[in-house]
Amino acid sequence: MIKNNAFKPIGKGQIMETQKTEAGKAGKERQANLELLRIFSMLMIVMMHLLNHGKILETTARGSISYYLVWILFGISFVSISTYILISGYFLCETSFSFRRILKLEGQVWFYSVALYLASLLLLRQPYDMSSLIAAVFPVLSCEYWFVTMYVGMIVLSPFLNKLLTGLTQRQFRLLLGILFVLFSLWPNVFFFSPALNFGGGSGVVWFTTVYLSGAYLKRFYRPDGQFGRHLLHFFGAALLIPASRFLIELLLSTPLGKIGFLQDLMWGYSIFYEYNSVLVFAAAILLFIAFLNLQIKPGRLQRMILAAAPLSFGVYLLHDNPNVRGFVWEMLNPSRLAGAWYLVPGVLLLAAAVFAVCALTEWLRKMIASLPARLRKKNTVSRPGFSERACAALDEKLFRQNEM
Numbered sequence: 001m002i003k004n005n006a007f008k009p010i011g012k013g014q015i016m017e018t019q020k021t022e023a024g025k026a027g028k029e030r031q032a033n034l035e036l037l038r039i040f041s042m043l044m045i046v047m048m049h050l051l052n053h054g055k056i057l058e059t060t061a062r063g064s065i066s067y068y069l070v071w072i073l074f075g076i077s078f079v080s081i082s083t084y085i086l087i088s089g090y091f092l093c094e095t096s097f098s099f100r101r102i103l104k105l106e107g108q109v110w111f112y113s114v115a116l117y118l119a120s121l122l123l124l125r126q127p128y129d130m131s132s133l134i135a136a137v138f139p140v141l142s143c144e145y146w147f148v149t150m151y152v153g154m155i156v157l158s159p160f161l162n163k164l165l166t167g168l169t170q171r172q173f174r175l176l177l178g179i180l181f182v183l184f185s186l187w188p189n190v191f192f193f194s195p196a197l198n199f200g201g202g203s204g205v206v207w208f209t210t211v212y213l214s215g216a217y218l219k220r221f222y223r224p225d226g227q228f229g230r231h232l233l234h235f236f237g238a239a240l241l242i243p244a245s246r247f248l249i250e251l252l253l254s255t256p257l258g259k260i261g262f263l264q265d266l267m268w269g270y271s272i273f274y275e276y277n278s279v280l281v282f283a284a285a286i287l288l289f290i291a292f293l294n295l296q297i298k299p300g301r302l303q304r305m306i307l308a309a310a311p312l313s314f315g316v317y318l319l320h321d322n323p324n325v326r327g328f329v330w331e332m333l334n335p336s337r338l339a340g341a342w343y344l345v346p347g348v349l350l351l352a353a354a355v356f357a358v359c360a361l362t363e364w365l366r367k368m369i370a371s372l373p374a375r376l377r378k379k380n381t382v383s384r385p386g387f388s389e390r391a392c393a394a395l396d397e398k399l400f401r402q403n404e405m
Contacts, residue, residue, distance in 0.1 A: 032303045034087055035310035037292040041087075042313040044080035046359075047073065047352040049321055054335030056348070066340050068247070073348060074270075075242030081147070081202070081276050082211050082285035088154070089215025090289075097159035102152060106140055109148050111366070112318040113139035120324040132324065144323060146203060153205040154212055161213065170221050177217055180210045181282075189279050192272045193262040202276025210277075214286065224294045231291035238284040245273040245280060315363025316356055329355075 051057050051074045060066040117136035120126040135142040143149040168176065184207055188196045199206040249266045257263060266272055273280045297303050320329060333355070338347040 030307060030310075032297040032306045033292050033295040034090065036295070036297065036306050037083060037289065038087055038310045038313050039306065041080045041083045042316050043352060043356050044077035045084075045317060046320060046355050047348060048077040048080060049326075050330070050333075050335050050348060050352050050355070051077070053326060054330045054333065056335050056339050059336045059339040061340070062250075064340070066344050068243070069345055070339070070348075071243045071246060072240065073345065075246070075274065076236075076239045076284075078242060078274060078276070078281050079239060079285040079288055082282060083289055085151075085154070085208055085211040086215040086218070086285060086289045088151075089212035090219045092155070092158050092212070093162055093165065093216035093219050097155075097162075102155060105148075105152065105155075108315065109139050109145065109318060110137075112315070112322060113137075113144055116319075116322040117324050120328075124325070124328055126324065136324070145318065145321070147317070150203065150205045150208045154208040157205070157209060158212065161209065161216070165213070165216055165220070173217055173220070177210075177214060180213065184210055185277050185279050185282050188275075188277065189272055192268075193265050202278070202281070207277045211282075211285075215289070218289065218293070222290070222293065226294055226296065228291055228295045231287060231294050235284055235287040235291050238280065238287050242273055242278075242280045242284065246271040309360065312360040312363045312367075315366065316359040319359040319362055320355055 051070055056070050057074065060070050113136045117132065121128060135144045139145060140149055140152055165173065183197060184199060187194075188201070201207065249271050252258060253263065253267065269275070272278065275281065297306065320326070333351065335348070335351060338344050338351070341347060
C-alpha cells in the first residue's frame with residue numbers, strides 16, 4: 001500500500017527530484033524516467049500482440065507449463081495501454097491545448113495507414129476493397145487503429161477536463177476518481193453479468209478519460225519518495241493477480257458450479273479481468289506508473305538514448321499493428337513455433353524486442369526524411385510558419401485562448 005503522506009500538494013519549499021531536459025524550441029520538459037516507461041509500455045504492447053496475433057495463446061496446451069507462462073506474460077503486458085494513457089494525462093493536464101498536436105499526430109497516422117495499405121496491394125497482392133481504402137484514407141474517423149481514435153477523442157476533451165480540474169480540491173478530485181472507478185471498473189467486474197453503463201469498456205473514450213484524470217491527479221498531488229524497487233515489487237504483485245484470476249476462474253468452471261449459466265460470463269474474452277478497465281489491470285498500471293515516477297536516471301548517455309528512442313514508440317505501434325499488414329507480419333515471424341519450447345519466455349522477449357527495434361528504426365528513417373525539406377529551408381531562408389501551422393494557431397487562439405483555456 002502507498003502511505004498517505006506520499007500524496008501531498010507540492011509547495012514552494014518542497015523539492016521533487018526529477019530528470020528533465022530541454023526538448024524542442026518551446027522548451028517542453030521531458031522526464032527520462034517516464035520516457036523509459038513509454039518505451040517499456042510499447043514493448044509490452046508488442047509482446048501482447050505477439051502472444052495474441054502470433055497465436056501463441058491458442059497453440060499452447062492448457063495445463064502445460066507453457067500455458068501458464070504465456071498467460072502470465074500476457075497478463076503483465078496488459079497494463080501497457082493504461083500506462084501509456086497515464087503518461088499522457090500526467091503531462092497534458094498542465095499543457096495548453098494545440099490543434100497542431102492533433103494535426104501532427106494525424107499526419108503520422110495517415111502516412112502509415114496509406115503507405116501500408118498501398119504496400120499490401122502492391123507487394124502482398126491483397127485484393128482491392130473500397131471499405132479498406134476508405135479506412136486507410138480516413139484512419140482516425142474509421143477507427144482503423146482503435147487506440148488512436150480513442151486517444152484523439154481524449155485529447156480533444158483534454159482542455160475541458162483540465163479546466164474542470166483547476167477548480168477541484170484534492171478531496172474533491174479523489175472523490176471524482178473514486179466515483180469513476182466504481183462506475184467504470186469495479187461495477188463491470190463485480191456485476192460481470194450486467195451490461196453496467198454500457199460505456200465501451202476499456203477500449204472506449206470514457207475509460208481513456210478516467211485514466212487521463214488519474215494521471216493528472218498523480219501529477220498534481222503525488223510526491224515521489226525515490227523507492228523504485230519497492231514500488232516495482234508492488235506492481236509485480238498486482239500484475240500477477242491478473243493471470244491468477246484467469247486460472248482461478250478456469251478452476252471454478254471445472255467444478256459443478258461451472259454449470260451455472262451466468263458464471264460462464266466470467267470467461268468472456270480472455271476473462272473479465274483481462275480487460276483494460278478491470279480492477280486488477282488498472283491497479284497494476286497505477287503501481288507501475290508510480291514505480292517509474294520514483295526512478296532516478298542521472299544525466300548522461302543513458303538518458304540521451306532514452307530521450308531519443310521514446311518519441312519513436314508511437315510509430316512502432318502504427319507500423320506493426322496496421323490491419324493491412326499485421327497478418328503477414330505475424331505469419332512471417334511465426335511466433336507460435338515458440339509454444340512449448342524450453343526457451344519460450346526468452347524467445348518471446350527477444351522477438352518482441354526485435355520487432356520494436358525494426359519498427360523504431362523505420363520510424364526514425366521516416367522522421368529524418370520528413371524533416372529534410374524543413375532543414376533545407378532553414379539553411380537557406382528565415383523559417384516561417386506554414387499555412388497549416390498558422391491555421392492551427394488561429395484556431396487555438398479563437399477557440400481556447402480567448403476563452404481562457
